[in-house]
Each structure stands twice: as C-alpha cells, then as structure tokens.
Amino acid sequence: MxxxxxxxxxxxxxxxxxxxxxxxxxxxxxxxxxxxxxxxxxxxxxxxxxxxxxxxxxxxxxxxxxxxxxxxxxxxxxxxxxxxxxxxxxxxxxxxxxxxxxxxxxxxxxxxxxxxxxxxxxxxxxxxxxxxxxxxxxxxxxxxxxxxxxxxxxxxxxxxxxxxxxxxxxxxxSVHFFPDDSLTDQPERVIVAERIREKILLNMRQEIPHGTAIVIEKMQERDDKDILDIDAVIYCERSTHKGMLIGKGGSVLKKIASEAREDIQSFFGIQVNLQCWVKVKEDWRNKDGLINNFGLSFRE
Ligand SMILES: Nc1nc2c(ncn2[C@@H]2O[C@H](COP(=O)(O)OP(=O)(O)OP(=O)(O)O)[C@@H](O)[C@H]2O)c(=O)[nH]1
Ligand SMILES: [Mg+2]
CATH class of the missing domain: 3.40.50.300 (P-loop containing nucleotide triphosphate hydrolases)
Structure with a gap:
C-alpha cells in the first residue's frame, strides 16, 4: 500500500x-x-x-x-x-x-x-x-x-x-485523519454564522461587531426547489446597538444580509434565502452559559 x-x-x-x-x-x-x-x-x-x-x-x-x-x-x-x-x-x-x-x-x-x-x-x-x-x-x-x-x-x-x-x-x-476531500471539520452552520459576522465587522463601527454573536436557527434545503433557507439571529449587547444594526428602515441589516447571502451562495453553490433578525442579550460576553450557547466556548 x-x-x-x-x-x-x-x-x-x-x-x-x-x-x-x-x-x-x-x-x-x-x-x-x-x-x-x-x-x-x-x-x-x-x-x-x-x-x-x-x-x-x-x-x-x-x-x-x-x-x-x-x-x-x-x-x-x-x-x-x-x-x-x-x-x-x-x-x-x-x-x-x-x-x-x-x-x-x-x-x-x-x-x-x-x-x-x-x-x-x-x-x-x-x-x-x-x-x-x-x-x-x-x-x-x-x-x-x-x-x-x-x-x-x-x-x-x-x-x-x-x-x-x-x-x-x-x-x-501516518493515516489521514480526515477524508481526502474534506475542507474543514466546521459545521456548515458555523461557516454561515461566520460569514454574517464578517459582514457586520465590515459594515459597523468597532464596538458593535465585537459584541455580536450569530445563531443559525434554521438551515434547510427546500424539497421542491434548489433553494437553501436560512434563518439567523444576530445577538448584540445593547438596544442602541440593535437600532444601529438594523438602521433606518432596515437599511443596514438589509445590506449585511445581502452581502452575506452572496458569499454563502458562492461557498455552497446553491441559491440562498437568508432572513436575519436582531435581538439583545446584555453582557453575553461575560456569561458562560451564553458563550456556550453561541458555540464560542472553549472545547478540546
Ligand atoms: N498588504 C497586505 N495585507 C494583507 C496581507 N495578508 C493579509 N492582509 C490583510 O490583513 C488584514 C488582516 O487579515 P486577517 O487574515 O483577518 O488577519 P488575522 O491574523 O487572521 O487576524 P485576527 O483573526 O484578528 O487575529 C486583512 O485586511 C487582510 O486583507 C498581505 O500579504 N499584504
Ligand atoms: Mg483571523
């Protein structure tokens, strides 16, 4: 061999x-x-x-x-x-x-x-x-x-x-530890969440993006069409931040979502329907339970 x-x-x-x-x-x-x-x-x-x-x-x-x-x-x-x-x-x-x-x-x-x-x-x-x-x-x-x-x-x-x-x-x-065609061990939901966070980092002022966490609540291909439906919640630390993330008439959130959608589409090679919501969770960066929930806890 x-x-x-x-x-x-x-x-x-x-x-x-x-x-x-x-x-x-x-x-x-x-x-x-x-x-x-x-x-x-x-x-x-x-x-x-x-x-x-x-x-x-x-x-x-x-x-x-x-x-x-x-x-x-x-x-x-x-x-x-x-x-x-x-x-x-x-x-x-x-x-x-x-x-x-x-x-x-x-x-x-x-x-x-x-x-x-x-x-x-x-x-x-x-x-x-x-x-x-x-x-x-x-x-x-x-x-x-x-x-x-x-x-x-x-x-x-x-x-x-x-x-x-x-x-x-x-x-x-040694043996190969991953299948030869694999790119990563990251779950697809994490990759999607990261793309959304990137667009927030690029579109918002410093203090807001570092206080956000993204949770993908749904990610599912339709039975009848080649469309991937994704529901994402953006958690931030303050209601003022929520307002800024959404923007006038939803303009900021729309921009973030549409840039993220483009990226996710080209990564997965499938049409994507991305819905984003913004919610407030105060001081989540100091709460172990929430860090854990958001998939950001330290794991071996
Ligand atoms: N000019 C120049 N910029 C680069 C080069 N490589 C990366 N950058 C830029 O450097 C910046 C930081 O790149 P990242 O890859 O996010 O850096 P990182 O070390 O992963 O940063 P953290 O995740 O924050 O620790 C981005 O704006 C990149 O485009 C390079 O070779 N030349
Ligand atoms: Mg980096």
Whole structure:
C-alpha cells in the first residue's frame, strides 16, 4: 500500500497579521473570515488540505490579546491548547513595527514546549525597502532560532509554496485523519454564522461587531426547489446597538444580509434565502452559559 503522511500545523500570531488570509490561501477557498479589524477570528478553525499522499491539517487561531472578558479567556485558551498536539507552528508576523507582548509570549511558549516553528513574515508587499526585511529577520531570530524563516505576501500570492515546502519536513508517516476531500471539520452552520459576522465587522463601527454573536436557527434545503433557507439571529449587547444594526428602515441589516447571502451562495453553490433578525442579550460576553450557547466556548 502507498505510504501516507500527515501533519498538524498551528497558525499563530498577534491580531490582524494575516493568519486567516494565509489559511484561505493555502486551501484555495475562503474558509476563515478576514477583515481589516483585529480580533476577527474567535475560535480555532481547522482547514484540511490533501495533496496526494500528504494531508495537512491547518489550525487557524484567534490573534492572542489580553482577555478583557470571558469570551477573550476562551480565545486565549483556544490558542494555548491548539499548541498541545501539533507538528509545527507557523508564527505569522508583520514585516515592520514593534514586537508586542503577545508575540513575546508566543515565542516563550514555542521555546518552553520545544515546538518546531517557522517564522512567516507576511505583508512584505508593504515594505518600501528590501533591506528592511533583513533587519526584520535579524530582530526575530535574535529572540529564537526558528527552524525556518519565510517572507511572504499572501495578498500577492507570493511565497506560499516555500511555506509548504518547509511544512513538508514536519509531516509524519501516518493515516489521514480526515477524508481526502474534506475542507474543514466546521459545521456548515458555523461557516454561515461566520460569514454574517464578517459582514457586520465590515459594515459597523468597532464596538458593535465585537459584541455580536450569530445563531443559525434554521438551515434547510427546500424539497421542491434548489433553494437553501436560512434563518439567523444576530445577538448584540445593547438596544442602541440593535437600532444601529438594523438602521433606518432596515437599511443596514438589509445590506449585511445581502452581502452575506452572496458569499454563502458562492461557498455552497446553491441559491440562498437568508432572513436575519436582531435581538439583545446584555453582557453575553461575560456569561458562560451564553458563550456556550453561541458555540464560542472553549472545547478540546
Ligand atoms: N498588504 C497586505 N495585507 C494583507 C496581507 N495578508 C493579509 N492582509 C490583510 O490583513 C488584514 C488582516 O487579515 P486577517 O487574515 O483577518 O488577519 P488575522 O491574523 O487572521 O487576524 P485576527 O483573526 O484578528 O487575529 C486583512 O485586511 C487582510 O486583507 C498581505 O500579504 N499584504
Ligand atoms: Mg483571523
């Protein structure tokens, strides 16, 4: 029988460095949502890529930050336990700017647990001078002797095959843990909820999107037609936020829903009828029961 190989690869880094963008790029599919705002990703997201005998299991994680509420605690835990059973870590960083606390903490963890780690310097398209890159590499390798350093620009599809070549060295001979045609272990409802949350992040001011959670109450294909009916509830923390999410004459909610519908249609390849409602649940980000209900609790 043909030998098979697999590897678990954790993608970590401070918020907004392009971790989810990198995951989508290697998968060739938009699985994780991406925005220009920090703390877009809330839970760990598994993306599966199978190339012949090799299966890569990538785990995208929330950008580590100081937890400000129970939801934040869960996000931090999701990163730390992801690092338990992996073959190699991709530490994604910006090409310039100060190295922040969460990056120092991640490097400490990598050292302490003796994890193989590849430094991925993303967004090199933003560098004006090439010499800056050498400085950046020196700055990080002074902190840790990474197993490899790969500069990339996910935006320009530049350097990703080099990352894959480095990752290949950490695959081990083993069975494939997922069916070869799978993209993720995320339930479809979670993917739908995430698309709606992305459109809220893109259309609303900072404080509102971070206080929203989406619950898909119904998701069903019609018997007689190729239409997928989806009912979603957007929970927010204040009635003033509810008003803003809905907008004048429902204009804001309509825009969010129609952008999300387009995305969901192209992901699933089926016509979608999406209905969204907005409800208030005060301070849900500090209530374990609600975090749990919204599927945001930390799970192994
Ligand atoms: N210029 C440039 N922008 C990029 C590149 N890769 C990603 N971005 C942008 O960086 C922003 C953040 O990307 P994400 O993929 O959401 O970042 P993340 O690390 O997953 O962020 P969190 O989930 O919040 O931790 C988005 O606006 C991306 O379009 C790149 O190579 N070059
Ligand atoms: Mg992300």
């Amino acid at each position: 043909m030998k098979t190989y697999s590897g678990f690869i954790a993608i970590v880094g401070k918020p907004n460095v392009g971790k989810s963008s990198l995951l989508n790029e290697v998968l060739g599919e938009k699985l994780a949502i991406v925005t220009h705002k920090p703390q877009t990703t809330r839970t760990k997201i598994t993306g599966v890529l199978t190339r012949g005998s090799k299966q890569y299991v990538f785990i995208d994680t929330p950008g580590l930050h100081k937890a400000q509420n129970r939801l934040g605690d869960n996000m931090v835990k999701a990163v730390n336990t992801t690092l338990n059973d992996i073959d190699v870590v991709l530490l994604v960083v910006e090409p310039q700017g100060p190295i922040n606390r969460s990056e120092h903490d991640l490097i400490e963890t990598i050292k302490k647990r003796k994890l193989p780690a590849i430094l991925v310097i993303n967004k090199i398209d933003l560098l004006d001078k090439k010499e800056r890159l050498a400085e950046r590499i020196a700055q990080f390798t002074a902190l840790h002797s990474f197993d490899a350093v790969v500069p990339v620009s996910v935006l320009n599809h530049d350097g990703m095959e080099l990352v894959m070549q480095e990752v290949d060295r950490y695959l081990t001979e």
